[in-house]
Amino acid sequence: MKCRGRSTLKPSPSLSGRKPAQSAISSTRVLSIAASRQFCLTRVSRGTAVTVRTPHADSTIIHYVTKLIRPGDFLVVERCGDTRHACFGGAVGHAMKIAGLKGAAIDGPATDLGELRRIGLPVWCRGPSSITTKLMGLDGAINVPVTVGGQVIRPGDAILADESGVVALDPAAAAAIALEAIADQEDEQLLLDRLRNGEHLPDITGATEMVERMLSGV
Numbered sequence: 001m002k003c004r005g006r007s008t009l010k011p012s013p014s015l016s017g018r019k020p021a022q023s024a025i026s027s028t029r030v031l032s033i034a035a036s037r038q039f040c041l042t043r044v045s046r047g048t049a050v051t052v053r054t055p056h057a058d059s060t061i062i063h064y065v066t067k068l069i070r071p072g073d074f075l076v077v078e079r080c081g082d083t084r085h086a087c088f089g090g091a092v093g094h095a096m097k098i099a100g101l102k103g104a105a106i107d108g109p110a111t112d113l114g115e116l117r118r119i120g121l122p123v124w125c126r127g128p129s130s131i132t133t134k135l136m137g138l139d140g141a142i143n144v145p146v147t148v149g150g151q152v153i154r155p156g157d158a159i160l161a162d163e164s165g166v167v168a169l170d171p172a173a174a175a176a177i178a179l180e181a182i183a184d185q186e187d188e189q190l191l192l193d194r195l196r197n198g199e200h201l202p203d204i205t206g207a208t209e210m211v212e213r214m215l216s217g218v
Contacts, residue, residue: 030165030166031149031151045162046159047072047159048073048074048158049074050074050143051145051154059134065142066099071100073101076105077105077107086129089111093116097121106123109125109128110129157169
């Protein structure tokens with residue numbers, strides 16, 4: 001097969017026979033950051049986005065926002081490109097957990113990951129760092145649009161996170177997205193049943209037909 005500038009493949013239809021439609025799921029924003037703790041497969045964290053922007057080695061605004069956190073909130077932190085200083089660790093984590101925080105997504109490193117695991121506060125970040133921020137009082141913002149994991153997150157966005165990553169949803173679209181996601185899961189169960197009955201995955205999904213069409217030059 002030769003590489004082509006434009007794909008000629010068409011998406012396969014739903015296994016349950018649902019007619020293709022404009023996908024609500026396409027409006028979700030997937031944050032490209034990883035979980036800093038090990039989850040069991042059923043562990044899901046969800047909450048309402050509280051956004052923070054804090055630059056460089058200054059974590060003053062992070063300390064301040066701990067008094068504003070409400071039960072059910074999910075902290076989303078833009079680090080303005082800093083990948084060296086950890087702005088989130090044990091003391092901040094304890095304060096956030098006591099206030100009712102459900103989790104945090106940080107576009108930079110965190111520290112004290114073992115302690116965060118022990119208190120049961122899930123954190124998604126760029127990895128660990130032993131170099132921490134300080135109280136410098138230089139800059140920062142709370143509940144403004146932030147860029148985290150390559151996506152713009154707004155205050156009040158619905159956040160859903162698990163061991164696979166973090167997604168942000170427009171609250172107005174969350175119900176429709178949930179229904180579509182549930183339908184996709186039901187489709188996957190149909191697919192697994194067919195695999196157990198001896199069918200091949202590419203025959204079910206339509207990949208066999210697509211590849212053979214490409215090979216034949218049609």
